Amino acid sequence: MKKWTRLKYHPNTTLGPNGTRITSSTTHADLARRLAREGMVLLKNDDNALPLTDGVKLAVFGTNQFDYVKGGGGSADVVAPYAHGLNDGLAEKEAAGQLSVFAPLSDFYRESVQTQRAANIEVGRTTQPALDPALIEAAARFTDTAIITIGRFSGEGNDRQLKPGDGDYYLAPEEDAMVAAATVNFAHVIVVLNVGGVVDTNWFKDDPRIQAVLLAWQGGEEGGPAAADLLVGDTTPSGKLPDTFAGRDDAYPGAAHFTDSLDYVDYTEDIFVGYRYFETFAAARKQVNYPFGFGLSYTHFAISGVSVAPQAVTTVTTVSKAGGTDGQVEASDGFQVTATVLNTGDRAGKETLQLYLSAPQGQLGKPAKELVAFQKTRLLQPGEAQTVFLRFNLDDHASFDDLGKIAKSAFVLERGDYALSLGTSVADVETLDWHHREPADRIVRQAASLVTPHQLAKRLLADGSYEALPTDDVQKTAVNDGSARVPLDATLPLTQVRRLTPQPVDRPEDWNDPSVAGLNLLDVAEGRGSLADLVGEMTNGELATLVSGIHVQQSVSNTGGFGGLPQHGIPEVMTADGPGGIRVERNIGQSATAWPCETLLASTFEPALLQEFGAAMASEMKENNLEVWLAPALNIHRDPRCGRNFEYFSEDPLLNGLCGAAEITGIQNQHIGATIKHFACNNKEENRGESDSRVSERALREIYLRPFEIAVHLAQPWAVMTSYNMLNENFNAQNGEMLNDVLRGEWGFDGLVMTDWWNRAFHAKEIAAGNDLKMPDGEAGNLIEALASGDLTREQLETAARHVLELMLKLD
Structure with missing residues (x-):
């Protein structure tokens, strides 16, 4: 099949056995x-x-x-x-x-x-x-x-x-x-x-x-x-x-300020989210009915033969490309816990072992326990045993020193003794005969001070007191209400604007408009030219339309897509909502599989099963001629009030990240793009388009960005979707520190960044900040104005366009 045939024709070729769907x-x-x-x-x-x-x-x-x-x-x-x-x-x-x-x-x-x-x-x-x-x-x-x-x-x-x-x-x-x-x-x-x-x-x-x-x-x-x-x-x-x-409901630490204002949310609980809070504070622990990781079975299990040994473990925290290393590096402080699980009951069943780290409090303070690894057994028959291996890298669980108590903006392992506990929930564990001592404070990774809060006055510490944080008079950024939107000049030649009405294509060769000289995207795909040359040949108007979504339904999708410049052989790429399945347009007589919600998927504690789910999702996307799935969603369950928690995995960053990475792998192995969302701190739905999440740098790094970081390093998703909300007084969609410095610079992400649909940020500021694509349509006229005024450079616009086209080149 010729490249992008599905995109161009939408033939809905069946992928099931014997021609079935x-x-x-x-x-x-x-x-x-x-x-x-x-x-x-x-x-x-x-x-x-x-x-x-x-x-x-x-x-x-x-x-x-x-x-x-x-x-x-x-x-x-x-x-x-x-x-x-x-x-x-x-x-x-x-x-x-x-x-x-x-x-x-x-x-x-x-x-x-x-x-x-x-x-x-x-x-x-x-x-x-x-x-x-x-x-x-x-x-x-x-x-x-x-x-x-x-x-x-x-x-x-x-x-x-x-x-x-x-x-x-x-x-x-x-x-x-x-x-x-x-x-x-x-x-x-x-x-x-x-x-x-x-x-x-x-x-x-x-x-x-x-x-x-x-x-x-x-x-x-x-x-x-x-x-x-x-x-x-x-x-x-x-x-x-x-x-x-x-x-x-008010036992959760985020409850205290969840409804203070429609305009902002103060994350005063800081890193003490979920079990990190309940396990650290004795009074809070008494409020727990069912702890994190808890779940009964119809059978019983015994754990024996537990041992801990140093192990070269591939670290999740990698050195970024900007730091000179491409990809993952071996951990210097990796460990492997080995244990045998025996089914002692009279029914077949599975058990999940969970490994928790307890770090010294030091100057920075830590939660009492932190999940560092987990492993679910296979189905064990009565009397059957299985040896399981739980691996973790101590460096991945360093604390971020945002105030400079030890080393400002560094990830630090503080001196002192580290302990491990193993069990079947965060509350049902036994301390292992293992002790690791850091003889001195050790800087694991030096980062930068980014996305600092300006209005968050205090945060919770491990001793139950609150620490004052520096504040200043920086105000929230302006909101884009669309009133200043400038239409792209309708007098521009057709080669500079997208055809807004779907055009019929009778033969594959008709896709590349012979009336336009120069490179096309198929030339790049087949090695007859470079992407840089193709982008360089495009006019400002073409680039502006390429980084603006298509709010035209070309398929079963109800979210539109992007691309669609046939004069350069650029196809239209259709997206589909998730993560409960592909969300097709209603009233067209077509349906899709409705999968369990993400919270249930996380409850499996079985990433390999979620990879299988991702592969199944990819096949439905492919069969319906959809190319980029707007999932998985990696936001943290900060508080039960969030109306969208069913769409997110859990309260734990590691569980979120590993579940997300597994889904992404299953999806992208079939050349369908995955989009991790909502980047970041979209933990409240009321006034989500303008609400400001006020979060410390430490909580941001250790809790809310961590699932995205894990997913990027382990699975390299092809796309990231920025969230509606503001983060520390600025929209994530137009925050260069979030996108260029952290996501691309520190983590080495090399994919496409897109907005959520109809957000309230400014398109030109988004492009300048590293957000490549505005969905479901853009403000192409404003981009042309920004180029003329110097608020946006041609280089920035070309970079965004290149990221859009690089994703297309990954598609079949």
């Missing part, structure tokens, strides 16, 4: 179901209430059994062929003779959902109807076992409500009544949570009337059947929590 195929549905099973977390299982006994009779409470939430709203929403909820999963087991469901109760909830749908109540928003006592009595005569289903929905653009009784973080009054009806009338009660993020767990944690709780997350199109697989014991749960579940 792989998109929405049973193969991908099976993978989605397997992913969902691997990531669901068993939170509670008193008296071995689960798995259900064969032939059990069930009474199922809650509209969620029909009002199933496959994933959150916004860019992660997917037009799927179906979304099978818990009722579908239980019906499958009933047909197999494994259980029976009390139909009148389920019919009651089905009719309620249908009525609420007719009243335009959206998915995940239904309320629980009042129960007829006679119906409850009949259900209790049928069985003594009840399942309570609870669903939650959130979406892009809005944050969650955490007030008691609002039916989001906490139960609504109608749900309280439903829970009371079940717990009073049934001896055995099981809860299934179909949620995208952290919710209240107090109502079941210590209630002996509720024996078991399955955190099923938002499991994609096959989430209900996957949950049923676990409930009946066809599969053993192996998911682990990627977040800390505290007893109260």
Whole structure:
């Protein structure tokens, strides 16, 4: 196939066996179901209430059994062929003779959902109807076992409500009544949570009337059947929590200032995010109901033969190209922990070992524990053992000294003793017989002071006190409201402006306009000319249009694309939203696989499985003639309020980075581009277009940029998407320190940087700062003006255009 044939013709060539479509195929549905099973977390299982006994009779409470939430709203929403909820999963087991469901109760909830749908109540928003006592009595005569289903929905653009009784973080009054009806009338009660993020767990944690709780997350199109697989014991749960579940919403350190203002958020908790906070402070630890990394199984495991040895480990923190080294270097302080995991129970299952580092407090202060490695076993049969290896590099976990207490703007390992603990959650660990001592403060890597805060007055320290930070009178940058937008001169020759209307192309050779002399992109791809020469031949107007997106739907995409200068043989490259699957245009009669949400994927603690998911995603992209997937999303779960947490992996930078790198590898191995987003500190949805995230340099380096750094170094994504928000008084999209100095300079990123859609930054400032592409369209006229005024140089514009074209050259 000639290069870019798919891009030019959009033939939708099927990629499945025997001419079938792989998109929405049973193969991908099976993978989605397997992913969902691997990531669901068993939170509670008193008296071995689960798995259900064969032939059990069930009474199922809650509209969620029909009002199933496959994933959150916004860019992660997917037009799927179906979304099978818990009722579908239980019906499958009933047909197999494994259980029976009390139909009148389920019919009651089905009719309620249908009525609420007719009243335009959206998915995940239904309320629980009042129960007829006679119906409850009949259900209790049928069985003594009840399942309570609870669903939650959130979406892009809005944050969650955490007030008691609002039916989001906490139960609504109608749900309280439903829970009371079940717990009073049934001896055995099981809860299934179909949620995208952290919710209240107090109502079941210590209630002996509720024996078991399955955190099923938002499991994609096959989430209900996957949950049923676990409930009946066809599969053993192996998911682990990627977040800390505290007893109260205000127990999280970010809660104190989350709603102070629509204009800014003060990250006063600094590096103490998630378990780093709860494990460091004794009072906070008491607030934890279920710790990070926690998850039960139907079987039991024993850990033995633990040893620690020096090991040459490839470091994640590499020397950048600017520093003279291309790629990864071997670690000088690498270690390997070896342990044997034995299945001592009577069911097959998997266990995840987690390795945590405890560093000396020194002058900078550190969290009590920090995840440095994890490894999930294969499926172990009863009596079977596996030796696992956990490797880490101590240098990767140095502290960033932003105030110069030891060495300003350096990553430092402070002198003192370092310890390791190994276990199955952050709270269930044993200290290893290993001690490493740094005899003196050691600078691991010297960086620069970049993206400093101006208005953040204080931050939390490891002893519980607050440290004052320097502030000044620097104000937030101006916001682009579009009023000054200058249209590109319509009198320019056609060779200088994009054809805004899709043009038919009858033959491949017609793509390269013979009326235009000079190089075309295919010449560059086939070695007949250089990219620098091609860009050099392009006019200012052509360059300005090339770095502006195409807000024209040429395919099933609903996000548009970029490129489209046929006079230079430059094709149109179409994008697709993620990370829940490819988000195709609605009402065109086409669907795609709806995959589990990213939080569930992180709960698998199995990057290799996520690489398999990435490969499947790439095949659906390719089959639908889409070339750049706008995923994965790597933002940190700073606080449960963020309405988009379901779209992000976890509260831990390492887990985020490794999950993201695995997905990227699976995607880009098939020559489909991955786009890591949202760079960076997009941890709140309210007023996300202008809100200023005020973050210390240390927290920025160690927590919020770290997942992106890991993904860049391990997988080299082809694209990065900047976030809507400001970071320390300036838009990320036009911040040269973030893009040119950190991303490209320190980390050696050599791909494309694009904006989020319809952001509020200025296009000329973005190009000057290293943001190559404005989406879904740009301000080409303003770029021409900026060139004339000297605010933008031709060299900067050519650099951006070159990055756009370099990505295209990677595509098939």
